[in-house]
Amino acid sequence: MLPNPLTTPAALHRAENQWPDGVAVVDDQWGARVSLTWPELADEVRRFAAGLIGLGVRHGDRVAVWAPNSHHWPIAALGVQYAGAVLITLNTRYTVSEASDIIERSGAQVVVVSGAFGGIDRLAEVVGSTIPTGRSVVSIPLDDAAAGPDVIAWSTLLASATDELLQQARDRADAVRADDLSDILFTSGTTGAPKGVMAEHRHTVHGAHAWGANGRLSETDRYLMVNPFFHTFGYKAGILPSILFGATMVPLAVYSPSASMDVVSREKITVFPGAPTIFQTILDAPDRDQHDLSSLRLIVTGATIVPVVLIERLQSDLGVETVVTAYGQTETSGFITTCRPDDDAVTVATTCGRAFDGMEVTLSEQGEVLTRGRMVMRGYLDDPRATAETIDADGWLHTGDIGALDDRGNLTITDRLKDMYICGGFNVYPAEVEQVLSRFPDVTEAAVIGVPDARLGEVGKAFLTVQPGATVSPDAVVAFAKEHLANFKVPRVVEIIEALPRNASGKILKREMR
Incomplete structure (x- = not known):
């Protein structure tokens, strides 16, 4: 529909x-x-x-x-x-x-x-x-x-x-x-x-409608909005589906397990999307039993690897009827694939589900995930070259992610063509961070990668080379980064090395750094 x-x-x-x-x-x-x-x-x-x-x-x-x-x-x-x-x-x-x-x-x-x-x-x-x-x-x-x-x-x-x-x-x-x-x-x-x-309006509304229909939203739902409104997850999968299906919006500016559980209990929240970290902290909260979370019927998560046990605990420990995961990009208003409410826990945890209504997904010869359909952007602002590089002549948007499709059409993301990593649910693009770090006095080159972190999923680690004889303090580099970058982009670790690993053509080999 x-x-x-x-x-x-x-x-x-x-x-x-x-x-x-x-x-x-x-x-x-x-x-x-x-x-x-x-x-x-x-x-x-x-x-x-x-x-x-x-x-x-x-x-x-x-x-x-x-x-x-x-x-x-x-x-x-x-x-x-x-x-x-x-x-x-x-x-x-x-x-x-x-x-x-x-x-x-x-x-x-x-x-x-x-x-x-x-x-x-x-x-x-x-x-x-x-x-x-x-x-x-x-x-x-x-x-x-x-x-x-x-x-x-x-x-x-x-x-x-x-x-x-x-x-x-x-x-x-x-x-x-x-x-x-x-x-x-x-x-x-x-x-x-x-x-x-x-x-365009049709892109955002089509996506919001597909998201809301998949979650079976209605005017009886009360939707806790911890996902920031500036992001597609909060705006296009939050505000807009509520308008289309009549759900009550309950915004929360600062997430904490206790604050969220208080709101769920007080407002009888039924719908609660968020990053996996959010639900892990709630499940592990020592005062969880003091809150009535029985009103929850739908949890939507994603943005990173989701442990199967997390899906199972949300259903068993919290009694949530429906848990789904999804995959999208800003270039598609946040909507490419999603699991369905009747998918099993393993499918929900290990795949990104099947294409949203109105979208198609295929793989290139190199295994890159390609998508096209109603939610694909008009293009990049004032950048026709980047638009042409991203959306090909047949309308396929090249996501930059490597994936696999099973016989049911479920997508699994296996790698990234780009070096982007996800810190606390936010995308971090190393090239942007590297440009800032390269402006620090006596730094000659900078390379940033994402490394595993138990709380945030991934955090940045920066490798720097410096001028001969120079002394650069890693703490000073981090302080410099904090002045110029949002905190989720700031590297948590800075390591000074003699030279960055490169291949024969001079390209930095980040896989060796990892």
């Missing part, structure tokens, strides 16, 4: 009409409990969109959101798209220089940013940078963050929504088409430079 409609504004209109009394979002993280029905959420979205239009945002303009999970995030994201604009998401772990680069490259005219979060006041950082030059800054009221003279407060933006602007917002929403851009999510490539993945 295909989704109808195929734009997020139209999907929101459908939600407010189909579930007028249904609860769209519940958020009690910021001192006062917020609970919005679907019509109330839609009204907030319209007011936000009207406020953006009042700031001069036009159809096709870009608006960036840099904030943790809260009820503000879906209002802002959907409000951007309701106004006919394009959503740019920013990783909350980015440094201000990383965020600034993406804001500049995407051409974002408005930046929506939170205040104090995770010990860092992002709003203050933005105000103290060059980001406000030539663009508007809107603050999300988390904690005690206050808007300065060059910042528009969230409440001020919503209050600016006059009747005329609200009508313009409705007109903009009705004018959005399925092949308009909905968002640009940035993902690093092998060159180390982040690439903007351009997705």
